[in-house]
Amino acid sequence: HRKEMTLSWRKEVQTPNLQHQRDPNGYTFMRTRRSPPPVAFLKTHKTGSSTVQNLMFRLGEKENLTFAFPYYAYQFSYPDRFQADFVDELPPGSSQFDMLCSHMRLDLGQLKQVMPRNTIYITLLRDPLQTFESVFSYYTSTVPAFTLAKKAADTANRKSALSVFLEAPESYWDPTEPGNGLARNPMSFDLGLSSQEWNASWPMELTQLEETFQLVMIAEHFDESLVLLGALLQLEPEELAYVHLNVRAPSDITPLEEDTKARLRAWNSLDVLLYNLFLQVFWEKAEQYGLGRLKREVALLRASTKRLRQKCVARGGVPPGELEDLVRPWQTDTVTILGYEVRGNLTLQEEGLCVRLVLPELQYHSHLYFQQYGHDMREPLGEDKRHSSSII
Numbered sequence: 001h002r003k004e005m006t007l008s009w010r011k012e013v014q015t016p017n018l019q020h021q022r023d024p025n026g027y028t029f030m031r032t033r034r035s036p037p038p039v040a041f042l043k044t045h046k047t048g049s050s051t052v053q054n055l056m057f058r059l060g061e062k063e064n065l066t067f068a069f070p071y072y073a074y075q076f077s078y079p080d081r082f083q084a085d086f087v088d089e090l091p092p093g094s095s096q097f098d099m100l101c102s103h104m105r106l107d108l109g110q111l112k113q114v115m116p117r118n119t120i121y122i123t124l125l126r127d128p129l130q131t132f133e134s135v136f137s138y139y140t141s142t143v144p145a146f147t148l149a150k151k152a153a154d155t156a157n158r159k160s161a162l163s164v165f166l167e168a169p170e171s172y173w174d175p176t177e178p179g180n181g182l183a184r185n186p187m188s189f190d191l192g193l194s195s196q197e198w199n200a201s202w203p204m205e206l207t208q209l210e211e212t213f214q215l216v217m218i219a220e221h222f223d224e225s226l227v228l229l230g231a232l233l234q235l236e237p238e239e240l241a242y243v244h245l246n247v248r249a250p251s252d253i254t255p256l257e258e259d260t261k262a263r264l265r266a267w268n269s270l271d272v273l274l275y276n277l278f279l280q281v282f283w284e285k286a287e288q289y290g291l292g293r294l295k296r297e298v299a300l301l302r303a304s305t306k307r308l309r310q311k312c313v314a315r316g317g318v319p320p321g322e323l324e325d326l327v328r329p330w331q332t333d334t335v336t337i338l339g340y341e342v343r344g345n346l347t348l349q350e351e352g353l354c355v356r357l358v359l360p361e362l363q364y365h366s367h368l369y370f371q372q373y374g375h376d377m378r379e380p381l382g383e384d385k386r387h388s389s390s391i392i
Contacts (some may be wrong), residue, residue: 035063036233038116041101042123044190045182046134048219049124050246050361055226056101057364058356059239061371065098066091068114069369072380074362075103079181081192082106084113091372102365105181106192108212120232121212125187125278126219128271129264133254135186136162140334145173145183162254166263185270195270202270206277215285216278227297228285237297237304243313243358246329249336312354315341329360 041056043049060067069088070076076086082104090097096116104111112119125131140146140161149165149172156164165172173183175196181189189195193205209216215232217225226240256264265272286294317338320328329337340358342351356364369377 035065035098036235038096038098038119039100039233040068040111040115040119040121041099042106042121042190042213043101043103044124044126045103045186046131046138047124047126047187048222048244051222051242051244052124052217052229053101053361054245054357054359054364055240055242056099057359057368059233059235060099061356061368063098066094066096067368067372068097068100068102069365069372069377070102072378074365074377076105078103079105079178079189082110084110087114088373103190105190108192108208120214122215122217122229122232123191123213124217124219124225125275128185128187128268128275129256129261130219131187131271132264132268133162133256134248135182136165137248137252137254137335138332139182141332143179143183144177145169145180148172160254163260166260166267169267185268185274188270188274191274193270193274198270198273206274210278210281216282218279218282221282223298223301224286224294225282227294227301228289230297230301231289237300238308240301241305241308241357243309243316243340245358245360247317247338249319249338252335308357311350312342312346312357313340314343326363327355327358327360330362 036059039056041049041052043053059065070086071088076082080086086104087097087100097114098116100111100115135143136146140150146161146165150161152172153159153161153164169184173180175184181195185193185195191209193202215225215228217229219225226242229235230237230240318341319336319338320331323339323341327339327342329339331337339360342354342358346354359367366377
């Protein structure tokens with residue numbers, strides 16, 4: 001499947017529809033300014049991070065930045081802790097990596113070996129209950145604990161697999177199984193924290209995260225988060241315009257009853273703590289920025305986003321079977337991921353911009369990797385193949 005997708009992508013990028021060369025004229029509405037500082041975006045699972053990554057990809061391509069890409073495939077040997085040697089080599093002519101935004105399990109010390117000293121570190125958190133519901137739905141067939149619960153649910157009448165899991169999560173969850181990293185406190189796991197239980201290292205590690213990450217975005221305040229991100233990176237509202245990517249079909253979203261929410265909070269108590277802490281930090285930063293100013297900038301961002309969506313998007317929420325290969329999101333066998341149809345009758349410049357706006361992660365990653373290195377990405381080998389389906 002991947003090979004077919006890559007070949008299809010290569011065919012597309014060699015056509016004028018998606019300009020293979022970096023062409024700043026495709027972004028003629030931008031003001032001239034100096035390049036943004038280096039950025040490391042810790043891409044967390046099922047928080048809305050694919051939307052932010054797309055924004056980073058567009059910015060990096062426009063500014064001709066050097067990406068720190070995984071040596072193999074689309075992520076840094078997840079769920080192993082990040083190591084500097086997971087990163088591909090610097091391409092010829094580059095003196096440093098300017099942007100990193102692929103999935104990893106964080107190790108700050110190792111990450112700082114890769115990125116320049118003036119790097120801006122950002123990440124994104126989401127309400128822990130909604131995050132876990134999405135993680136469970138998306139990874140039912142790849143996280144062993146979820147797979148066991150699904151098998152049990154298949155024999156239970158009118159019970160969702162999530163409900164069955166939450167009734168007795170310890171009976172399905174083996175903490176020694178590497179593939180179960182996302183099965184409890186997934187955001188804490190992604191941030192490199194102990195996701196099994198509170199321990200003595202947590203206070204120090206939380207302080208380190210707070211000191212390192214200049215911005216922890218909050219999914220429930222996404223536009224406000226983007227405005228603060230734009231202030232950090234000196235971006236215009238047009239550069240922050242977006243569409244929501246990697247969105248599930250409504251039928252694949254499990255409604256959460258009150259008893260389910262209580263169980264989710266108990267099972268993911270560390271993520272609740274993590275989220276509440278950085279939600280408070282977020283609003284402190286918002287107040288420093290100025291709440292009135294923030295409100296005005298959010299209105300400008302939403303206006304820019306509306307204009308770009310109207311220009312680019314013919315249809316949203318499009319089932320994968322109705323999408324061309326180039327813009328079809330990667331699908332799991334447990335959920336349907338919807339995409340976007342780009343308008344016709346666009347100029348070449350407009351089409352290049354609009355396709356990038358809706359381009360799913362795997363296709364955009366493949367394009368940027370080939371553009372940077374001149375060859376296709378390497379397929380994972382041996383043990384690295386075990387997580388090859390946990391891509392987005």
